[in-house]
Amino acid sequence: MIKFLNTLSILILPLIISIILIHALINKKPAYEDFTTGAKEGFFVAVKIIPYxxxxxxxxxxxxxxxxxxxLQNFLKPVFDFFKIPIETSLIMFTRSFSGSATLGVLADIINNCGVDSYAAKLAAVITGSSETTFYVASVxxxxxxxxxFRHALLSGILADxxxxxxxxxICPIFF
Amino acid sequence: MNYIFIFLILISFICAIFNHSLDVMINDMLKASQRAVEISFGLIGIMAFWLGMVNIAKSSGLMELFSKIIKKPLLIIFPDLKDNDEAFSNVALNISANALGLQNAATPFGIKAMESMQEKNPDKNIATNSMCTFLAINTAGFQIVPAVVIAILSASGMKNPSVIILPTLIVTTIAFLSALFFSKILERYFK
Incomplete structure (x- = not known):
């Protein structure tokens, strides 16, 4: 089951890339030029997050x-242990609604400390990838x-978080 | 954020003094700053690759095609935008751009959508139902490929970072649907 799901995960990216390329081909678009134009942004995205x-x-x-x-974690540990959640992920659950850059920093920290193949790192990655900073979006x-x-907008966002x-x-224990 | 930053670092210093680990702490802080830059530079390759790919999707019209496909179901979610075509198109484009991970492109569409909803808003200070729903589903951060997270995992040496795509997609879809659900339920109680 895990193997099947992981294979499915790995197939998503090649599938999307194929759709993008075939669509560009059908519409006779300069895919190579468009690629390099977009790729220029990559450097700035990476450099921009350095200070954060x-x-x-x-x-x-x-x-x-x-x-x-x-x-701090000793207070939360009994609850986290009961649900079999790694205590290292407690901080990221807190930051994700408030700051996107802080959440990326905490994710990098968890990976750095628990190892990139640890369950804590994978859970933290899914938590980071599946959310947008509620308070930031609202203010923008x-x-x-x-x-x-704002009426119920923030409350709905937080409840969804x-x-x-x-x-x-x-879901994560099913996959990893 | 400013006070939290100062407060947490000072608290750490005090704790370190009690635990006699001030030297270890300073060393770890310096090492962490170095690691942060290493990780950031490790992101450049994957971010360049992904942003290049999505730029093809943007200029070949795939993003617009996607926004056209989702318009029908969106009309059910935003019934009061039926007569406001500009707002409606921008909502669809914003969701499409976000789904592709084009956050920089998504924000202007989102703001334009908000502006045209605001024009029809009888009370300019209070958010309308559609505004709240739009904001709530935006905070769920629906995204098909979490490129930055994959880049961080890859920069840290993970062999197969794309294994997180499917679980992330499932979780973000659940968050998206619950944001929709909560905003529809709660709009009756917040006038």
């Missing part, structure tokens, strides 16, 4: 080495048009 990644990874390193993170979109009363988190915790 440095800030958050230094911060989490400080919290871990000093023992402060352990104190509603801020742009001057909406002051929680459901997504529960879904990740249930």
């Amino acid at each position: 990644l440095v800030a958050i990874m230094v911060l989490t390193a400080a919290l871990r080495s000093s023992g402060a993170l352990e104190i 979109y509603f801020g742009a048009v001057g909406i002051k009363k 929680i459901i997504g988190l529960i879904a990740a915790i249930i």
Whole structure:
């Protein structure tokens, strides 16, 4: 079952790439030029996140080495152990609704400390990949048009975040 | 964020003094900063590759095609946008661009959608039902391929980072549907 699901996962990317290329071919578009134009952005995306990644990874390193993170995690540990969730992922569950760059930093930190093939790293990766920063999106979109009363928008977003988190915790053990 | 940053680092210093691990902590902090740059540079290749691919999709019209396909089901979600074609098209394009992972392209569509919804809004201070639904489904971050996460895993030496695609897709779809569900239920109680 796991093997089948993993094969399915691996097939998605080649499938999407094929669709993109065949569609460009049918429409007689300059795929190579379009590719290189888009690829230029890749450098800037990577460079742009350096300051955020440095800030958050230094911060989490400080919290871990000093023992402060352990104190915090000891409170949560019984709950996490009960649901068989690795305690290392507790921080990322918290940051994901507030800051996208912080979440990437915490993800990199978890990978760095638990190993890239650990279950904690994979769960953290799924949690990061499946969400957008609720508060950031709200401030950008509603801020742009001057909406002051958000009504139920934030609450719906946060509740969906929680459901997504529960879904990740249930679904990841099936895959990894 | 400023206060949290200062507060957490100072707390760590105090904890480290009690645990006599100040030297270890400073070393780890310096090492972490170096690791952060290594990871960031490791992202360049995959991000360039993926953004190149999605740029083909964008300029060949695949993104527009996708937005046309999702328009029918979207009309059920946004019934009050039936007569506001500009808002509706931009909502569809925003969701399509996000699904492809083109966040930079998605934001202008999203803002344009919000602006045209705002024009029809009787009270400019209060969000309409469609605005709230649109925002809620945007916060669920529906995305077909989580490119940045795959890039980080790959930069850290994972052999098969694409194994996370399917579980991530399932989770993000569940989050998307629950955002929709909650915004539809809650809109009756928030006037």
